Amino acid sequence: RMTRNSTWSDRCIRELLNIVSDNFTDWSPVHFLDTGEMTHAVGLGFDWLYDELTSPQREAIVKGIAEKGFGPAHESYARDDWWTRKEGTNWNLVCNGGMIVGSLAVMDEPSAKEIATAIFSNATSGIHSGFETYQDDGSWIEGAGYWSYATRYGVTAMSSLLSATGDDLGFSKREGVRNTGRWIINNIGPTGLFFNHGDESEHERFEDEPSLFWFSNQYRDPLYAYFGRAGVNVSGSSSVDWNVPRWKDLMFYNPNGTAGDLSKEKLENVYATQDGFFRTSWSDVDATFVGFKGGDNAASHAHFDLGTFVYDTLGERFAMDLGSDNYSMPDYFGHLRGTYYRCMTQGHNTLSFDHLNQVSSATAKISYYKASQSAKGLSYALIDLTDGYKNATHGTVMRGIALLKDTNQLVIRDEISEPALMKSQSIYWSMHTEANVSVSASEAQLSSNGKMITAKIAVPSDAMMTSVDVDLKPPQYSSAGIKKIMLGVPGATNQTIVVFLGPGENKSMKTNPLSRWPSEGPV
DSSP, X not given: OOSOOHHHHHHHXXXXXXXXXXXXXXXXXXXXXXXXXXHHHHHHHHHHTGGGSOHHHHHXXXXXXXXXXXXXXXXXXXXXXXXXXXOSSHHHHHHHHHHHHHHHHHTTSTTTHHHHHHHHHHHHHHHHHHHHTSOTTSOOTTOHHHHHHXXXXXXXXXXXXXXXXXXXXXXXXXXXXXXXXXXXXHTBOTTSBBOOTTTSOTXXXXXXXXXHHHHHHHXXXXXXXXXXHHTTOTTSSSOOOTTSOOHHHHHHOOOOOOHHHHTTSOXXXXXXXXXXXXXXXXXXXXXXXXXXXXXXXXXXXXXXXXXXXXXXXXXXXXXBOXXXXXXXXXXXXXXXXXXXXXXXXXXXXXXXETXXXXXXXXXXXXXXXXXXXXXXXXXXXXXXXXXXXXXXXXXXXXXXXXXXXXXTEEEEEEEEOSOBSSTTOEEEXXXXXXXXXXXXXXXXXXXXXXXXXXXXXXXXXXXOOEXXXXXXXXXXXOOTTOEEEEEEEETTSOEEEEEEEEETTOOOOOOOOGGGHHHHOXX
16 A cells, blocks of 8 residues: 555465465364454455455455354354453453454455344444443453453454444443553553563563554544553653554554653552552653552452552562463363462462462452652552452451652551461461562562662561572473562461562651551551
8 A cells, every 4th residue: 555566465465365265274263362363354454455356366355254254253143152242351352343343344245245244233232341341440350461452453443433434333432442541551660561460471561552542543642642652661761662563553653642741640540440550750760660459359361369569669670470371271261270370379469378369259449549649758558358368367358558759668568357267377478579589587688680679577576588489380481580578477366567668778667557547648
């Protein structure tokens, strides 16, 4: 289209003809994401290259979409397969979105008109549930990586509906869709790393995200365009890796937006999916950032990780999430999920009663938060973790998280109101890091790339910090270089644990009981 060089169109046509040929017996409908993706891709290719295709080539591609895409989809819709109308999962937007794009592409072809019309009707009906996964504040329950995956297909579906029919059926008018770009932006720490809880990559990083360009155009919001260009580091010190640009960058590109638009954004936000983000700055690469969560252990791609957090300061991620593990391991998404370290409670930056996982159906709410919305002062939140530990104690389990912006300190205060059900159990406070760790009595020094912070136990005064290497064996992914710093207290009594994390010597101070945080603050 741009160069009129037929080299590119010829190669693309060869790929399309190969995909629809007998070289592909099907498009893997047993894992319908594959079918949705392929229908999406072939539909776009057919539409874009329509004028370059010969009649026999058009017929072959239409036949391929109808047989390998629409045929299995028709059966899925007839069976009411789980992904067709289920919210809370990326599958809905990817599969239904792919069918919308494919059906729009070939609906005018006589040989496919009837089935394409039926598929279009089912897909546009089913995808309503997918868009409902975006909470009104824009948050997405599956985390940042699966937000990106689902949103790319949702955006292409909306864009295709608008260009082909002039009507996206109201999907872009939903508050959750309008706001979701800001939720993903808040997930990004100053290191460029996401708060990567659940089945996200271990080093899930903000990279090229063309959906933000589309949002910017649709809502005339320059901030989305700024982030569409800015790339991996929200401070602007690094730009997107243009070695892997996507075609949608070209289609949706918007030149608007500056760092000035970013400076207007709030420094703290808590969302309906029960995740929260505090930071000291949007523009400083050394800013301090904490991402934390309550959430739902039964959500799609969730781990047993209520209460976990990540912590960036001085340009380093000192408290990390290990992310997802090998999906090919036996029953990774089934009853063995809780046996894999990265999914287990002890594999996260939260409390565990010995090696017991949190309750698999548990939820946790951020019950209170207060934000300073400035570079100074205090921002803090309370998370009610009680539901997660009903298998371990009859008492309440509360976690307080406070960011002391004047000193860049993170304070974690945990209160367990009653003893463990098994008095012999120990209660462990854990945090994972790739930094070098040196432990001395009640504190640990963490150093990374010449930057240093201290993790210091304030309560109990006689507790000792320890550090262990995380040593996972295949087929689990490698954990080389990952350490867990932890402390243990007896489960036979009610307990309070207070840990300070911060640059330098990190002097601790007295903290208030969590019941007084709403009225008096944490310190």
